[in-house]
Amino acid sequence: xxxxxxxxxxxxxxxxxxxxxxxxxxxxxxxxxxxxxxxxxxxxxxxxxxxxxxxxxxxxxxxxxxxxxxxxxxxxxxxxxxxxxxxxxxxxxxxxxxxxxxxxxxxxxxxxxxxxxxxxxxxxxxx
Numbered sequence: 001x002x003x004x005x006x007x008x009x010x011x012x013x014x015x016x017x018x019x020x021x022x023x024x025x026x027x028x029x030x031x032x033x034x035x036x037x038x039x040x041x042x043x044x045x046x047x048x049x050x051x052x053x054x055x056x057x058x059x060x061x062x063x064x065x066x067x068x069x070x071x072x073x074x075x076x077x078x079x080x081x082x083x084x085x086x087x088x089x090x091x092x093x094x095x096x097x098x099x100x101x102x103x104x105x106x107x108x109x110x111x112x113x114x115x116x117x118x119x120x121x122x123x124x125x126x127x
Contacts, residue, residue, distance in 0.1 A: 004123050005029035005046060009039030009053040009062060010084070019052065022116050028123075036060030040068055047075050049123060050102070052115065055085035055092075066099045080122050084115070 006028050010016035013034065020030040031046055033039035036053075037060045043051055051069070053062035062083055069076040083096055083104040096104045102122055105115060 003027060003029050004050070004126075005031065005048040006119060007031045007033060007039060007043055007046065007048040007051045009033045009036065009043075009051065009057075009065065011035050011054060011057040019112055019115065022112055023119065026116060026120065028119070036062060036065035040065050043069050043079075044072060044076075048079070049126060050080040050082065050119060052082045052084060052119070055083050055087060055096075055104075063095060063099060066101070070099060080126070082115070082118060082122070084110070 006023050008016050008020045008023070008030060010019065011034055016032050016034065020032050023030040031042050031048060033042050035057045039053060040060065053065060055062040066081050069079065080102040083101050084107050085092065085104060086107050088106050103118055105118065
């Protein structure tokens with residue numbers, strides 16, 4: 001069985017490192033990107049099984065990165081993407097829905113253990 005891979009795109013260095021390490025402890029390959037542009041490049045190069053992305057990043061945010069990935073071809077249309085955001089509004093929800101996200105989680109309401117459990121549930125279905 002090949003190991004499943006996950007790309008963590010997060011501009012908070014501490015959060016990115018901790019989340020990637022937790023995923024590695026669960027035997028996933030975890031790639032790390034510090035922003036949307038690096039995340040886009042790594043996503044298209046590595047084609048991970050799942051992407052976890054922060055929404056608010058500069059200069060390219062997680063939503064723009066997701067939109068470009070979705071437009072990149074068959075892999076991009078189908079890859080699982082989980083967005084982590086602190087924005088909890090109907091407007092934000094509308095923008096996220098358009099991107100066909102697997103899930104979006106509110107950072108303040110979601111522990112890192114819950115993020116890992118969400119990843120495990122999504123990737124278990126994919127096998």
